[in-house]
Amino acid sequence: MNTSRKLRIGIIGNGGICRGAHTPAYKRDPRVEIVAACDIVPGRAEAFARECFPGATPYIDYRDLLARDDIDAVDICTPNYLHSEIAVAAFAAGKHVFCEKPDAIDPAKAQAMKDASEKAGKLLMVMRNNRFADGSRYARKLVESGRIGEIYAGRCGWQRRRGIPGKGGWFTTKAQSGGGPLIDLGVHMIDLAIWLMGNPRPVSVSGATFCKFANDDKSDSVNSAFGEARSDGIFDVEDLAMGLIRFENGAVLQIEFSWASNVQRETRYVELRGTKAGITWRDGDYVAIHGEDEDQLVDIIPPGPLNDDGHTRNLRNFVDVLLEGAEPCYKPQQGVDMIKILAAMYESAKTGAEVRI
Ligand SMILES: NC(=O)c1ccc[n+]([C@@H]2O[C@H](COP(=O)([O-])OP(=O)(O)OC[C@H]3O[C@@H](n4cnc5c(N)ncnc54)[C@H](O)[C@@H]3O)[C@@H](O)[C@H]2O)c1
Numbered sequence: 001m002n003t004s005r006k007l008r009i010g011i012i013g014n015g016g017i018c019r020g021a022h023t024p025a026y027k028r029d030p031r032v033e034i035v036a037a038c039d040i041v042p043g044r045a046e047a048f049a050r051e052c053f054p055g056a057t058p059y060i061d062y063r064d065l066l067a068r069d070d071i072d073a074v075d076i077c078t079p080n081y082l083h084s085e086i087a088v089a090a091f092a093a094g095k096h097v098f099c100e101k102p103d104a105i106d107p108a109k110a111q112a113m114k115d116a117s118e119k120a121g122k123l124l125m126v127m128r129n130n131r132f133a134d135g136s137r138y139a140r141k142l143v144e145s146g147r148i149g150e151i152y153a154g155r156c157g158w159q160r161r162r163g164i165p166g167k168g169g170w171f172t173t174k175a176q177s178g179g180g181p182l183i184d185l186g187v188h189m190i191d192l193a194i195w196l197m198g199n200p201r202p203v204s205v206s207g208a209t210f211c212k213f214a215n216d217d218k219s220d221s222v223n224s225a226f227g228e229a230r231s232d233g234i235f236d237v238e239d240l241a242m243g244l245i246r247f248e249n250g251a252v253l254q255i256e257f258s259w260a261s262n263v264q265r266e267t268r269y270v271e272l273r274g275t276k277a278g279i280t281w282r283d284g285d286y287v288a289i290h291g292e293d294e295d296q297l298v299d300i301i302p303p304g305p306l307n308d309d310g311h312t313r314n315l316r317n318f319v320d321v322l323l324e325g326a327e328p329c330y331k332p333q334q335g336v337d338m339i340k341i342l343a344a345m346y347e348s349a350k351t352g353a354e355v356r357i
Contacts, residue, residue, distance in 0.1 A: 166227020
């Protein structure tokens with residue numbers, strides 16, 4: 001890329017995550033210029049541009065934004081079902097793509113994004129913000145140095161007591177979201193666990209899903225503010241998913257994700273068991289290593305504060321790759337594998353049997 005000028009980005013989808021996480025990240029990066037904004041709700045892109053990036057041109061149809069030849073990259077912050085469609089169109093228009101998680105709502109759509117990126121020779125990166133938390137980086141360095149040993153088992157989850165996002169809107173409509181907490185939250189913690197495990201290849205999945213809180217309107221999660229609720233809307237996704245993933249190297253990972261369930265409180269976690277030490281990662285700002293030293297059981301716990309602003313760092317990695325030739329933290333095949341795991345979980349929940357990937 002030409003590094004003598006700023007990276008010119010258009011943001012498509014100007015709702016919660018665009019304003020809450022991407023906007024502050026770009027505002028802090030002087031190498032970036034937001035030149036276009038797009039949202040299908042009339043007036044939304046205009047208001048977003050006026051309030052956040054004066055000078056950015058607002059669009060209602062993303063194809064008009066993609067038709068501009070002075071835009072280097074797009075950042076997709078739309079509902080899940082549009083990620084693949086917009087990414088494929090963006091690659092055809094010669095843009096690099098940053099996309100919010102989950103990669104896509106089914107494996108074929110995730111594969112289509114990867115293929116289009118390769119055909120165009122343009123970068124595809126999908127948000128994996130949890131990899132960039134201080135605690136995650138520390139744990140990963142210990143794994144790479146061999147100090148955790150062979151990781152053969154683990155569990156991860158994101159449990160919410162109450163916290164259904166945008167109830168009745170796109171989040172709870174299977175055709176638009178691809179599923180409930182498994183795809184919404186699972187993509188975060190399963191990715192972090194597998195990344196820390198050294199990216200073993202998943203081979204089978206077994207799981208169950210439940211929907212017991214579709215008529216419950218309470219919330220105790222700030223995260224449930226995402227999306228737009230609709231009282232007359234659809235709720236045809238799960239509110240709890242539990243399962244087990246097996247990997248080619250024999251390792252296993254237990255998983256559990258809920259938007260609503262009767263647990264003590266909201267928590268997100270990864271626990272990994274290695275032959276030399278174990279890792280507990282919790283809520284983005286806590287990590288502990290459990291091992292032995294001089295014949296004693298010992299825990300190593302960095303006192304913190306541990307930075308959990310992974311969104312900013314993930315977006316910075318995208319810019320670093322394009323402008324400075326940095327190594328991308330994410331490989332599109334990891335996205336395809338992730339969506340295959342989630343699809344297999346849904347299939348297993350339906351059939352009651354273990355599903356090969
Ligand atoms: N990484 C994270 O921590 C995190 C957190 C929340 C959401 N997300 C992801 O971000 C994405 C958006 O979630 P959100 O919470 O911001 O949802 P949201 O509903 O608040 O925002 C989505 C926006 O996209 C717009 N949109 C819909 N169709 C469009 C189209 N065809 N063209 C242009 N704009 C369109 C909507 O009008 C809305 O403004 C989702 O994929 C979600 O999974 C990620």
